[in-house]
Amino acid sequence: MDITTVLFYLFSAVLLGSSFMVITARSTVHAVLFLILAFFTAACIWMLLKAEFLAIALVLVYIGAVMVLFLFVVMMLDINSTGVREGFWKHLPLGGLVGAVIALEMAAVLMGGFRLSSAPELSAAEMQLGNTKMLGIAIYSQYLYPLEIAALLLLVAIIAAIALTLRSRKDARTQKPSEQVKVKKGDRLRIIKVAPTVEAIEPDATAAGEPGVVKP
Incomplete structure (x- = not known):
């Protein structure tokens, strides 16, 4: 060994x-x-x-x-x-059974590749290409359709994740671009006049030498 x-x-x-x-x-x-x-x-x-x-x-x-x-x-x-782990041991046999079935299915699919007695011989031209370039050629030639299917599945997963985040909830705040485009200046800004609530204090007439305050 x-x-x-x-x-x-x-x-x-x-x-x-x-x-x-x-x-x-x-x-x-x-x-x-x-x-x-x-x-x-x-x-x-x-x-x-x-x-x-x-x-x-x-x-x-x-x-x-x-x-x-x-x-x-x-x-x-x-x-x-803590709440997520509740019922772990209760559902462990079912989870183990599902995992065993998945392992057997993967073994049935992959056992054919494990029966090789030796690695395939590479030509001199293939050895000069390098590991990365040979992998790229294999992916985009022999495995092009599986690559496209995987890309399509990832696209569907991205769209599904976006759709889940856009679901309506009470605590979520969303924007409506159509209403934002139609908004006018009068809807956002309004100028109002507010009367003063506190009147100006008049100066004390007996105070000498102090400048007076004019009441508006």
């Missing part, structure tokens, strides 16, 4: 442990930190598999941007997870 195999099993064990802690941690901040550890360990495994582009993309995009955003949101919202 070489050092690459030892590191693979070590990183895999850390990845499985951190993934389990994500769903079992009592604190949401700790769950986010364990998720960051899981992503970083997955990036290390991709580096061992010579998928440098995917490893760097995972670190820069997910750990450097998405997970930092999640961490700030969780810390600012101060979510109380």
Whole structure:
């Protein structure tokens, strides 16, 4: 057993442990930190598999941007997870059953790719292209339609998220651009005259040498 195999099993064990802690941690901040550890360990495994582009993309995009955003949101919202965790053990068998079915389906789909005895041989021209360029050629040639379907699903998800935020609520304040365009000057500004409520005080006639105050 070489050092690459030892590191693979070590990183895999850390990845499985951190993934389990994500769903079992009592604190949401700790769950986010364990998720960051899981992503970083997955990036290390991709580096061992010579998928440098995917490893760097995972670190820069997910750990450097998405997970930092999640961490700030969780810390600012101060979510109380006590109510969310009610009934966890009650629904655990059903959740475990659903997870097992999903794992079996993924295994049935991916087992064909795990039956390779050795890695496919690459030509000299393909080796000169580099990992990133070969990945781009494969995505935009062999996997173009799955890429378009994934982009369409992401577009639908963005539209759904915007639609959920625009739902009418009592505590939400919304703007109507059509009414703002039709507004006139008289609707926004009105000049009124207000009579003085306090009259000017007359000067004391006996006070000598003091300037008098003229009543308006």
